[in-house]
Amino acid sequence: MSDIKMNQKIVIVNTGCANISSVKFAVEHLGVKVEVSDDVNIIQKADKVFLPGVGSANAAMASIKQKQLVASIQQLTQPVLGICLGMQLMVESSEESLSDNTPCLNLIPGQVKRMQVGDLRLPHMGWNTVTPVGDAPLFKGLDDNSYFYFVHSFAVGISEHTMASCQYGMDFSAGIHKDNFFGVQFHPERSSNAGAQLLKNFIQL
Numbered sequence: 001m002s003d004i005k006m007n008q009k010i011v012i013v014n015t016g017c018a019n020i021s022s023v024k025f026a027v028e029h030l031g032v033k034v035e036v037s038d039d040v041n042i043i044q045k046a047d048k049v050f051l052p053g054v055g056s057a058n059a060a061m062a063s064i065k066q067k068q069l070v071a072s073i074q075q076l077t078q079p080v081l082g083i084c085l086g087m088q089l090m091v092e093s094s095e096e097s098l099s100d101n102t103p104c105l106n107l108i109p110g111q112v113k114r115m116q117v118g119d120l121r122l123p124h125m126g127w128n129t130v131t132p133v134g135d136a137p138l139f140k141g142l143d144d145n146s147y148f149y150f151v152h153s154f155a156v157g158i159s160e161h162t163m164a165s166c167q168y169g170m171d172f173s174a175g176i177h178k179d180n181f182f183g184v185q186f187h188p189e190r191s192s193n194a195g196a197q198l199l200k201n202f203i204q205l
Helices: 020-028 040-044 057-066 070-074 194-201
Strands: 010-013 034-037 049-053 080-083 110-115 124-132 144-153 154-156 160-166 169-178 181-184
Touching: 010 020, 010 040, 020 034, 020 194, 034 040, 040 070, 040 169, 057 070, 124 169, 144 194
Parallel strands: 010 034, 010 049, 049 080, 080 181
Antiparallel strands: 110 154, 124 144, 124 160, 160 169, 169 181
8 A cells, every 4th residue: 555645634523423543544554644623624635535424314414514614525626535424415406305305415416215125124234245337436446346335225327427337126326426525335444355456546646
């Protein structure tokens, strides 16, 4: 991992969610310094930004709004990687809340919907293969059908912005991408060597 750009400013947005420390540890394990912050100035000056999340879209968006981060995240021009719920927050809306659709950050076209998987169990939890679409830079150096770790019951469908797909009772987006915004539905920080390679690829963009 010694060829990674060491002197970058990497910031994890403090969304108020619980998996921040595991993402921080996984990135630091690559030999890169990481700062966790909800300070707009610090986030805007970062070379790379991580947007993590676990829990519900409703609670996460409420936290991001309360921290007054919506507009500043939308205006970021450096590479941003959303992880798990963080990826779901990147699209237009989520139907995770039963009462109404939760408006999300609207960085990438798409909707989060409950997975329709027939007799299979939800959440989709555990290791599954991921198929990159085209020449996806985050999957550089990874074998086709590499395994990643998932935990989710809601997903973004396949679209022109799908960067990688996965199959669990239905096809869904395991990764999405538009402009400088990237998202992955799985947990790279819990996905062993493949996850570490993907994080490294993002940092080296």
